[in-house]
Amino acid sequence: MISSIFFWSTLKKNKFRFFSGVPCSILKPVLNNLPKDITYIKAIREDSALGVVSGAYLAGKKSGILIQNSGLGNIINPLTSFNLVYKIPVLLIITWRGYRGKDAPEHLIMGKIMNDFLKIMKIPYKIISRDFAKQVKWADREMKNKRIPVALILKKGIVQ
Amino acid sequence: MKRHQALKIIAENLKKSDLVISTTGMISRELFSTGERKGNFYMVGSMGLATPVALGITLANPWKKVISVEGDGSILLNLGIISLAAFLKPKNLLIVVLDNEVYASTGGQPTISPKVNLEKIAQSAGFRNTKKVETNNSFRNSLKKFLKNKGPSFLLTKVDKSQLEDVLRVSLTPEQIRDRFQKVCHQKP
Numbered sequence: 001m002i003s004s005i006f007f008w009s010t011l012k013k014n015k016f017r018f019f020s021g022v023p024c025s026i027l028k029p030v031l032n033n034l035p036k037d038i039t040y041i042k043a044i045r046e047d048s049a050l051g052v053v054s055g056a057y058l059a060g061k062k063s064g065i066l067i068q069n070s071g072l073g074n075i076i077n078p079l080t081s082f083n084l085v086y087k088i089p090v091l092l093i094i095t096w097r098g099y100r101g102k103d104a105p106e107h108l109i110m111g112k113i114m115n116d117f118l119k120i121m122k123i124p125y126k127i128i129s130r131d132f133a134k135q136v137k138w139a140d141r142e143m144k145n146k147r148i149p150v151a152l153i154l155k156k157g158i159v160q
Numbered sequence: 161m162k163r164h165q166a167l168k169i170i171a172e173n174l175k176k177s178d179l180v181i182s183t184t185g186m187i188s189r190e191l192f193s194t195g196e197r198k199g200n201f202y203m204v205g206s207m208g209l210a211t212p213v214a215l216g217i218t219l220a221n222p223w224k225k226v227i228s229v230e231g232d233g234s235i236l237l238n239l240g241i242i243s244l245a246a247f248l249k250p251k252n253l254l255i256v257v258l259d260n261e262v263y264a265s266t267g268g269q270p271t272i273s274p275k276v277n278l279e280k281i282a283q284s285a286g287f288r289n290t291k292k293v294e295t296n297n298s299f300r301n302s303l304k305k306f307l308k309n310k311g312p313s314f315l316l317t318k319v320d321k322s323q324l325e326d327v328l329r330v331s332l333t334p335e336q337i338r339d340r341f342q343k344v345c346h347q348k349p
Contacts, residue, residue, distance in 0.1 A: 048238060060220065082203070
């Protein structure tokens with residue numbers, strides 16, 4: 001378990017300060033404890049969130065999105081026809097509803113296949129653990145080297 | 161008026177440091193053919209993403225003018241972005257919709273734009289300036305005004321269905337487009 005304070009301070013330490021997204025109940029502790037020095041744009045859809053933070057990246061900000069895995073479906077096209085084409089690296093923090101088949105029915109299919117989606121798109125990812133500080137450093141390095149988006153997956157109960 | 165004339169007028173009225181994001185398809189190809197400049201970001205895919213990207217730049221660089229050039233098809237694909245832009249109210253954002261009432265890049269299939277009042281949608285969402293224009297002169301005048309005024313601004317431009325003859329394909333690689341655009345992003349006006 002990690003605290004929302006540690007979650008944000010780790011991202012800030014790595015100079016990620018510009019975010020956008022669409023809420024998920026797993027993100028509640030994260031979004032309800034937004035530090036004042038984090039920019040968070042309340043997007044209307046996940047693909048628009050990705051577009052907004054990609055624009056911020058072009059303008060020189062390290063940026064990322066915070067979305068539910070149901071919204072992964074909404075960002076497949078921008079990822080495959082924009083971020084992976086122009087090589088625009090942004091951090092993708094994606095929650096894992098439907099983990100191990102224990103969730104509401106609408107989350108079970110995406111919960112089962114989300115990691116395969118990322119693998120097929122060759123988007124590097126890690127599951128967020130108490131090693132979050134190391135994982136963000138890893139993501140930052142991957143983004144610098146490969147210039148593509150990198151995903152960190154957030155399960156229920158990890159951030160409190 | 162013709163779409164490529166509108167694109168040429170846009171390019172002629174911008175400073176070197178101003179930024180343009182043009183939507184995928186014929187709009188980017190005609191802009192490349194008639195108004196090529198380093199501050200142009202030609203989208204090759206991701207229909208509906210031009211304005212979100214433009215919006216992200218305006219928020220990160222509030223001192224830069226950013227113009228998002230959409231078609232009727234591409235703005236209708238992601239109409240929700242109008243409400244987000246109006247909510248955030250960046251002073252430096254201008255959306256130009258070149259409305260020819262068809263999906264020209266895929267063979268001219270009609271869009272629903274003749275029955276949708278896009279200007280009113282932007283106005284009631286909360287855009288500071290909105291205008292609908294149909295001629296070269298009124299387009300030039302409104303564009304100049306909106307480039308000077310505090311945004312966000314929305315310029316709906318009715319264009320005919322004609323296409324530029326011998327229109328080029330964007331010959332730069334996506335990474336070349338990104339790199340030179342990023343340099344302009346960091347230039348002070």
